[in-house]
Amino acid sequence: MHFGIAMFATDYAMRPDDLARAVEERGFESLWFPEHTHIPASRQSPWPGGSELPKDYWHTHDLFVALSMAAAVTTTLKVGSGICLVVERDPITLAKEVATLDFLSRGRFLFGIGGGWNAEEMANHGTDFRQRWKVLRERIEAMKVIWREDAAAYHGETVHFDALWSWPKPAQQPHPPIYLGGHGPKALDRVVRYCDGWMPIPLRGAQLLDAIADLRQRARQAGRDPASIAITLYGMPADEDMIRDFAAADVTRAVFMVPAGEPETVLPLLDRYAALLARTRR
Secondary structure: OEEEEEOOOEOOOOOHHHHHHHHHHOOOOEEEEOOOOOOOOOOOOOOOOOOOOOHHHHOEOOHHHHHHHHHHOOOOOEEEEEEEOHHHOOHHHHHHHHHHHHHHOOOOEEEEEOOOOOHHHHHHOOOOHHHHHHHHHHHHHHHHHHHHOOOEEEEOOOOEEEEEOOOOOOOOOOOOOEEEOOOOHHHHHHHHHHOOEEOOOOOOHHHHHHHHHHHHHHHHHOOOOHHHOEEEEEOOOOOHHHHHHHHHOOOOEEEEEOOOOOHHHHHHHHHHHHHHHHHHOO
8 A cells, every 4th residue: 555645735835846855855756735725615515524614725825836836846746636637727838837847747647536515616617516517527538538538639529629739748648547536336437438437535444345336337237347446545644454454455545645834744654653654664
């Protein structure tokens, strides 16, 4: 099992480049940043995490600028979007951002995606909340065509373009691995249909282990090798027994969340997680 770190990269937190160096120095495999372009002041959509939305959500740096800063100062560290709100981005532009980051980082990008929860936020970008999963799927399908083909064309219900040229192509072929966040049967079916991995938030150990088994069964029924679907647990608790259980279930990686803070807050947590990593590998 690999181990990663996630943090809201904000204007008041440790810089993305400084954090990336510290994460790589401590032997972690990957660094992940969430994104929100903004948060509408209306606050009509309830936050799934509770009643009060943390200010991190509207203080984030641009996702791809922050990830590029992290990649530029490291050599082996993978950088990931946790998650990229594809339904709020133009697919042609996003395809170029993903390909450029992967190309310049020499194939170190992990593409975490999700449908999002804030209806007003995505409405500001022209996406109907009720259509977000269709929009997400078509944009991913369209980007795959752009990454794969010299003259790419796509015609769906929500994404349309005739043949176009777009370079660079990603360093990872046919494209960086795509991990979908979410829970439930529909999320699992989406993973099997058009993604390379699943990125759930860890639930109670037994409950998530059952969901992993369900995902692998759905893959078999769809004629897909279950081993081709990687699993990243995003926001892993510091629980050694749980980590060992998931490692035994062939989970690909566990990602620990640290607060958006200054070095004096973040670095001791990185040291604690690094020590945990060492203990679980004995």
